[in-house]
Amino acid sequence: MTVTGDHTGDHTGDGMVDVLAGFIQELRAAGLPVSLTENLDAMEAVRHIPLVDREAFKYALAATLVKNNAHWKAFETIFEVYFSMRGSQFAITGEGTGADEAEIEQLLDELMGTGLDGGGGMEGLTAEQLAEMLYRALMHGDEALLRALARSAVSRFAGMEPGRPVGGTYYLYRTLRQLDLDGVLERLLQAAREEADGGLTPLEERLTKDEFEARIDMLRKEIEAEIRRRLVADRGAEAMAKTLRKPLPEDIDFMHATRDELASLRRAIYPLTRKLAVRLARKRRHGRKGPLDFRSTVRHSLSYGGVPAEPKFRYPRPSKPEIMVVADISGSVAAFARFTLQLVYAISSQFSRVRSFVFIDGVDEVTRFFEGIEDITEAVHRVNTEADVVWVDGHSDYGHAFESFWERWGQEISSKTSIILLGDARNNYHASQSWVVHEMRNKARHVYWLNPEPRSYWDTGDSIVSQYGIYCDGVFECRNLKQLEGFVEHLG
Amino acid sequence: MIDTSPRFDSVPAVRDDLRRVHYLADEGIAGVVFLADRLGKPVLVEGPAGTGKTQLAKSVAEMTGSRLIRLQCYEGLDESKALYEWNYKKQLLRIQSQRVAEDGGGIGWTDIEEDIFSEPFLLTRPLLEAIRASEPVVLLIDEVDRVEVETEALLLEILSDYQVSIPELGTVSANQIPLVFLTSNNTRELSEALKRRCLYLHIDYPSLEREKEIVLTRVPDVSDHLADQIVRIVRSIRTLELKKHPSVSETLDWARTLVLLGIQSIDAEQAKETLHILLKYQSDIAKAAKELAGASTK
Numbered sequence: 001m002t003v004t005g006d007h008t009g010d011h012t013g014d015g016m017v018d019v020l021a022g023f024i025q026e027l028r029a030a031g032l033p034v035s036l037t038e039n040l041d042a043m044e045a046v047r048h049i050p051l052v053d054r055e056a057f058k059y060a061l062a063a064t065l066v067k068n069n070a071h072w073k074a075f076e077t078i079f080e081v082y083f084s085m086r087g088s089q090f091a092i093t094g095e096g097t098g099a100d101e102a103e104i105e106q107l108l109d110e111l112m113g114t115g116l117d118g119g120g121g122m123e124g125l126t127a128e129q130l131a132e133m134l135y136r137a138l139m140h141g142d143e144a145l146l147r148a149l150a151r152s153a154v155s156r157f158a159g160m161e162p163g164r165p166v167g168g169t170y171y172l173y174r175t176l177r178q179l180d181l182d183g184v185l186e187r188l189l190q191a192a193r194e195e196a197d198g199g200l201t202p203l204e205e206r207l208t209k210d211e212f213e214a215r216i217d218m219l220r221k222e223i224e225a226e227i228r229r230r231l232v233a234d235r236g237a238e239a240m241a242k243t244l245r246k247p248l249p250e251d252i253d254f255m256h257a258t259r260d261e262l263a264s265l266r267r268a269i270y271p272l273t274r275k276l277a278v279r280l281a282r283k284r285r286h287g288r289k290g291p292l293d294f295r296s297t298v299r300h301s302l303s304y305g306g307v308p309a310e311p312k313f314r315y316p317r318p319s320k321p322e323i324m325v326v327a328d329i330s331g332s333v334a335a336f337a338r339f340t341l342q343l344v345y346a347i348s349s350q351f352s353r354v355r356s357f358v359f360i361d362g363v364d365e366v367t368r369f370f371e372g373i374e375d376i377t378e379a380v381h382r383v384n385t386e387a388d389v390v391w392v393d394g395h396s397d398y399g400h401a402f403e404s405f406w407e408r409w410g411q412e413i414s415s416k417t418s419i420i421l422l423g424d425a426r427n428n429y430h431a432s433q434s435w436v437v438h439e440m441r442n443k444a445r446h447v448y449w450l451n452p453e454p455r456s457y458w459d460t461g462d463s464i465v466s467q468y469g470i471y472c473d474g475v476f477e478c479r480n481l482k483q484l485e486g487f488v489e490h491l492g
Numbered sequence: 493m494i495d496t497s498p499r500f501d502s503v504p505a506v507r508d509d510l511r512r513v514h515y516l517a518d519e520g521i522a523g524v525v526f527l528a529d530r531l532g533k534p535v536l537v538e539g540p541a542g543t544g545k546t547q548l549a550k551s552v553a554e555m556t557g558s559r560l561i562r563l564q565c566y567e568g569l570d571e572s573k574a575l576y577e578w579n580y581k582k583q584l585l586r587i588q589s590q591r592v593a594e595d596g597g598g599i600g601w602t603d604i605e606e607d608i609f610s611e612p613f614l615l616t617r618p619l620l621e622a623i624r625a626s627e628p629v630v631l632l633i634d635e636v637d638r639v640e641v642e643t644e645a646l647l648l649e650i651l652s653d654y655q656v657s658i659p660e661l662g663t664v665s666a667n668q669i670p671l672v673f674l675t676s677n678n679t680r681e682l683s684e685a686l687k688r689r690c691l692y693l694h695i696d697y698p699s700l701e702r703e704k705e706i707v708l709t710r711v712p713d714v715s716d717h718l719a720d721q722i723v724r725i726v727r728s729i730r731t732l733e734l735k736k737h738p739s740v741s742e743t744l745d746w747a748r749t750l751v752l753l754g755i756q757s758i759d760a761e762q763a764k765e766t767l768h769i770l771l772k773y774q775s776d777i778a779k780a781a782k783e784l785a786g787a788s789t790k
Contacts, residue, residue, distance in 0.1 A: 037688050041531065048530040049503070049523075056503045059523035067687040069538060069678075069694040203760040203784055207724045210731070214700075266733075271678060278679045305584075 023082045026241045027065060030074050031248045034065055070249050070268060081241045084229045135184055138215050139191065150222035153179060158227060162234050171227045181216050188212045250482040254336040254452050262335065268481060269339060273346035276488055290314035320352040321418045321445065326405060328423030329389065330360045330396045336452035337422050338380050343488060345370050358383055359401035362391030396426060399433035406436045418446045424453045425465035432464050437471040447471065450478040450487060499529045499556055515551035516706050524693040525552060534651050534672035536687065539695035541677060542739025546634055549673035553630035562632045563618035565639045571646050575656055577615045583608040609660040620656050622670050629670045637676040644683050651689045698740065700727055706740060711747045721758050722747050729770065729780050738770040746770045760785050
């Protein structure tokens with residue numbers, strides 16, 4: 001693969017330095033911490049890499065600039081924008097189409113050993129023929145042909161117009177709608193079933209499906225890349241990178257996460273819990289304030305001829321806190337409650353006991369769903385479907401929920417309990433019953449409130465967070481994983 | 493003094509050399525190893541457990557004919573275990589013997605002091621050893637995330653300047669720049685200072701083709717068909733939401749088991765019976781078994 005355009009083979013020229021500088025600036029704008037040393041390292045590194053080797057070039061930049069795997073995706077997107085293949089064949093107007101289709105013909109000939117019926121003329125393939133070729137390319141997993149088809153499909157279906165201010169997703173959607181990939185997958189599976197004698201076993205069926213899905217996924221990525229290349233050619237790298245900028249996983253807002261973002265949050269939360277558990281355990285072990293351990297000191301003095309040169313101390317073993325999580329799981333804050341519950345349970349070994357309660361306008365204990373279950377996601381799912389949390393109409397009523405909580409479980413709060421209240425405190429103008437939180441504060445060790453809304457929205461409209469907040473030990477803004485992580489560490 | 497002639501010619505050369513010692517590197521791995529040599533920088537390797545992070549350092553040592561010096565990190569590691577230590581027992585003996593000799597009129601304290609803080613009383617630990625070695629070495633600092641943040645600082649001098657300062661002796665610099673690999677399982681965030689000094693390499697689960705090749709090279713007697721099936725099933729399992737995904741080493745264990753059992757072609761039943769080699773949690777095994785047995789046909 002070659003990089004064409006304004007910096008071919010020019011290792012140290014100004015062109016390269018400029019492109020790299022713009023690239024690094026964009027990385028910083030996207031939130032990646034790139035230091036000056038790393039910047040210089042990258043410049044140094046690319047001097048050792050032949051620029052024609054695009055993959056090696058990419059990895060050289062990655063090794064020097066990206067020091068956290070969670071940032072890889074952001075890096076890759078920006079890299080594709082700044083160092084995409086450039087040239088006239090990527091112009092939006094689609095002059096290259098004829099050449100593309102000739103290439104498709106040729107590749108197809110190689111693949112099948114014969115040309116398609118009626119495919120001899122260069123004046124263009126029909127949509128049906130294109131679909132047919134796509135089907136065959138996917139069947140045989142021919143990557144070169146898939147790439148060529150992706151290019152052709154984009155120039156044919158995306159309807160891209162120069163200067164039109166729409167994002168890449170719009171074009172992607174238009175292209176994919178025409179290709180009907182779900183239908184193609186079904187057809188591929190059907191063909192595979194017919195080919196096998198006596199049908200596929202479930203295992204074979206699954207593996208075949210995985211394989212076809214992987215190929216279709218490759219096609220989709222190729223189409224996406226092609227659209228991006230054309231948009232870059234049209235608008236320039238800076239503008240394009242700006243429209244593609246997305247928050248890093250640790251900065252994604254819980255309340256407004258899209259489905260994809262929620263998935264990436266779920267993936268990010270597991271390594272996070274592991275880190276937190278290790279850190280909390282260490283914190284507990286490393287309080288060096290214990291009294292002198294006389295026996296151990298004398299024992300160790302023996303290696304110094306009876307001189308107590310090395311005093312030994314007893315390490316205190318602080319008792320682990322008991323946690324009660326009381327979470328609002330009504331619509332808008334449900335995602336937040338789910339992540340917090342997941343996080344708290346994943347590190348439950350750091351607490352003597354974790355009890356959880358969920359409410360909307362009624363309140364229910366859900367600790368049982370988590371007991372003896374290894375799969376936390378499943379437990380969270382059961383919480384959402386089975387807990388009895390609706391009292392009247394299913395609109396948040398913090399006042400009533402807290403009152404019933406206090407009546408049923410209030411006497412179980414002890415001086416070892418830390419209570420965490422989760423919610424946006426949007427009470428739909430019901431009575432606040434904030435005396436409950438006051439009472440909790442008197443009995444429990446700590447009461448914390450976590451609010452997934454930005455601080456500037458607090459106490460606007462029907463939010464009454466400060467009416468509760470004055471009785472809490474702390475009210476924390478918890479909009480993303482970074483903030484949640486910070487809070488849980490504080491707790492341990 | 494420092495020998496800086498490059499060890500490798502190009503990225504593909506690194507890749508071929510690694511293949512020679514049966515380590516199948518992808519483009520990224522080979523590229524970073526190449527750069528580590530050219531830039532004289534340590535490599536920080538992260539990634540899921542069992543994807544060949546430690547093996548990479550071992551293979552690089554083997555392929556360059558270097559000695560591998562390994563520092564296994566653990567909580568509570570300090571400079572006396574990582575860098576150097578004065579052999580205090582020997583020092584005590586030296587002082588004791590001096591006392592005996594003193595009865596017949598001996599030497600002053602200054603002489604003894606100079607004497608007991610000299611090389612014969614120095615115990616070198618892995619880091620110092622790597623610096624002082626005259627032959628080529630590969631230094632592997634394994635699971636660096638296990639030490640405390642404060643202890644990390646111990647490594648900074650050696651990683652950026654390839655030297656160790658010993659107050660009583662002065663600074664010991666390297667004769668040659670060793671290739672340094674640090675591995676981390678990512679149980680905590682490493683300090684910025686450490687990351688800045690290193691090249692970063694993330695080794696993820698390999699692609700389908702590469703994993704198949706790994707199985708074929710590492711497991712003798714495995715047929716092409718079986719290897720293909722194995723890696724496909726493993727890929728399928730890795731798409732599930734599990735507590736711990738099967739690692740490459742577990743894939744290899746599974747392949748070896750299937751070969752030992754004389755299985756030529758896996759069916760769902762056999763896969764289910766041997767899943768405990770691939771997965772280590774009961775809930776994961778149950779989930780994967782259910783999925784493989786055909787929950788996909790909905």
